[in-house]
Amino acid sequence: MQVRNATPEDRTWIHELRHRVYAEELDQHPVNADGVLVDALDGRNVYLVAADADGPVGFVSLTPPWAGSFGLDKYLSREELPLLDEPDVFEVRILTVEPGRRSAGVATLLMYAAMRWIAGRAGRTIVAMGRDDLLDLYRGVGLVPTGRVITSGTVRFEVMTASVADLTALALGPFASLVQQWRDEVDWQVDTPFAPRADGCEHGGAxxxxxxxxxxxxxxxxxxxxxxxxxxxFPPSPHAQAALTEDVAWMTRSSPPTDAGGLLDAIAEARCLPVESLAVGAGSSDLVFRAFGHWLTRESRVLLVDPGYGEYAHVTERVIGCQVDRFRLRHAEGWRLDTERLAEAVGDGAYDLVVVVNPNNPTGRHAPAAELRAAVEASPAGTRWWVDEAYVGYVGLHESLAPFAATDPRLVVCTSMSKMYALSGVRAAYLVAEPTVAATMRRLTPPWQLGLPAQLAAVAALREVDHxxxxxxxxxxxxxxxxxxxxxxxxxxxxxxxxxxxxxxxxxxxxxxxxxxxxxxxxxxxxxxxxxxxxxxxxxxxxxxxxxxxxxxxxxxxxxxxxxxxxxxxxxxxx
Incomplete structure (x- = not known):
């Protein structure tokens, strides 16, 4: 069995099969002399097709949010189904299989393909019209009714929905053996990876x-x-390279300073920060997992800037299970972070944590430090901010909010040494926070968290201020x-x-x-x-x-x- 994005020949077959099923078989549409049934969304839909050696046997239609409208808009207003206004909702439509193949698992495979395509475009929610005779299939793959019912012709549908995260968890858990079987047997030609990573997070680094x-x-x-x-x-500074190569035998066999005290002192000196406001980690991900795991629970509400660094969505949504909202940046506005609009979104105190990457990865835009500081200062006392400054050196270290973070318990600034200092391979990062917050983070840090190579290279790099x-x-x-x-x-x-x-x-x-x-x-x-x-x-x-x-x-x-x-x-x- 092959699953693929539809070809022009597939689309001709889709229009014919649609007529045979929805006009001739189900009386949902009038029969026409051409024997084809087209859809108003055809130009904006994506079709995935299952085919065997004899040709296509089934298809499913996907409508992304950027299409501008959904098939459901013909039947329900946005007031009746508000989730259609969400920018990360995708509609799965017209799941159709040739009559002779309807018991062969083709529909289930196509639903899986639809979920993977949607996950590959950062969809968070799927909505579908489940035909009465297919409700068991939809429920079986994880969709649940919304309580809305639609009648088209003589056919009755239930509007169903599911979160992509829940469907992905099913694929990694209860359905793992079936997914593995498909991996072995299916020729996957869909323009998205066949299966999610085992940790559920989409990283770079292929x-x-x-x-x-x-x-x-x-x-x-x-x-x-x-x-x-x-x-x-570029390579690390000469002194950083020397620190890593001068006595490799000693460095690799020796335990490092337990609490990385020398590195903490070097950061404090280089950044003119009080050492008690610092904590170090083996890369920023280490700090994120430790800090967020300590601060947040499933009941916590988190606001993420979108688009933004994917690790934050992974930790908050998939690892901890927080209630996560997105603060949407807009392509039409050049992905600019409107800090006044952000401050307004945070102002009611609903969020336990707000995450901002500045300069932002992946948009590459920077919000002036003064504007972002004003948003933090205007926020409620119970709202914590995490500002990731991995790329701040590219706009100037004077744009860092680290000095402010050292005095205000609402703000924590995280800085990776990977990108700016060419030390990705040794994994070194630090955060800056009000001393009581930083002290808690140091308490949560295991001994010898940073290896000796990381400590030596990071200290040497920080001391070469002109390099x-x-x-x-x-x-x-x-x-x-x-x-x-x-x-x-x-x-x-x-x-x-x-x-x-x-x-x-x-x-x-x-x-x-x-x-x-x-x-x-x-x-x-x-x-x-x-x-x-x-x-x-x-x-x-x-x-x-x-x-x-x-x-x-x-x-x-x-x-x-x-x-x-x-x-x-x-x-x-x-x-």
Missing amino acids: SFGAIGTDFRTLERRREVVVADVLDAW YPPLWQRTHDLREALVADLAVLDGVEVESSVANFVCLRLPADGPSATRFVEQCRQDDVYVRDLSPLSPSYEGRTVRIAVREEAENARIVAACLRAMEVLRPSVRAGAS
Whole structure:
């Protein structure tokens, strides 16, 4: 069995099967002489098709929120079904299987494919019209009735819904053996990964798989362009490199300082911060998991900026199970963070935690520190803010809110040393908070949390204050040259940033981001599909890390080739 995005030939068959089932079999529509039934949403729907050796046997239709309207709009107003106004709701429609194949599990496979496609575009909620005779199928795959009933022709439907997170949990849990069977037997040609990661989080870093995660083929690192994670293009400072290589035998066999006291002192000195306001971690993810796990419960309410760094949604929604809302940034506004609108959203004290990445990853935009500070100062005493400043050096360390965080218990600032100091591999980060908050975090930190290589390299990097700023400036130059070179891509919007990456928004009639990324990998160029981070990206936005000149040239060449290869198939309707 193959599952694929519909081809032009599939669409002809879909229109014919739709007529046979919904006009001739179910009397939902009048029979017509052409023997085809089209849909008003055909130009905006996505169709997934199941086929065997004899041809297609079933299909399902998906309507994304950016289509502008849903099939359900014909039957219910938004007041009657308010969830249709949510920007991350996707409609599953017209699940149809050839009469002779209706007991073969085809419908269940198509529902799984629909869920994966929607999850791949950051959908959070699925809504569907469940035909009376198919309600057991819909319930069996995790959908539940909303209480709304629709009649079309002689057919009765129940409006059903489910969260994508719940459906993903079913795929990873009770349905895991069936999903594994499909993995072994199904030829998966859908433009989204077949299965979710085991941890449920969509990370970048697929490039290391190309290099070799068993570390047997590390020479591949010289062949693969790693632009899907935002590691620095430049090496660590000379003193940081020396700290890691001077006495490797001693460093690898020696236990590090238990509480990383020397690193805490170095951070305090370099940033002019009181040492009692600091806590360190093995990368920012370590700090996020520890802090959020301590502060939050399933009853906590959290506000995330969307689009935003995916780890925060993963921890709050999937690990802890908080009640999470999104503060939506808008492409039409250049992804600008409106801090006044944010302050208004937070002002009623409903949120236990507000998370802001500034400069933002993946939009690349920066909100001035003074504006963001004003929003924090206007917020209720019970609302905690977490501001991630992993990329703040690119706009200037004077834009950091760390000094304010050291005095205000509402604010915690987290800073990774990975991106700005070229230390991604050793995992070092720190947070700044009012001393009592920081003390709690230090208490929650296991002994020897940071290995000796991380402590040595981070201290050396912080002490070389004049080494990194010129490299940050060089990053700006490389980024703008990359933007200019990518501007030749036909129909592609190139979005620059203040940091070490750019984004490509592919044309609506172009390839999906997933297909584009897959094609670039044919040239050993790895870029990041942003589709799983936000439905605002509409499945057609790619993020590219800035590299040095030669690798940037390879990135541009791979992007040009991807558009040349994929555009003909898109025009034919196969993508």
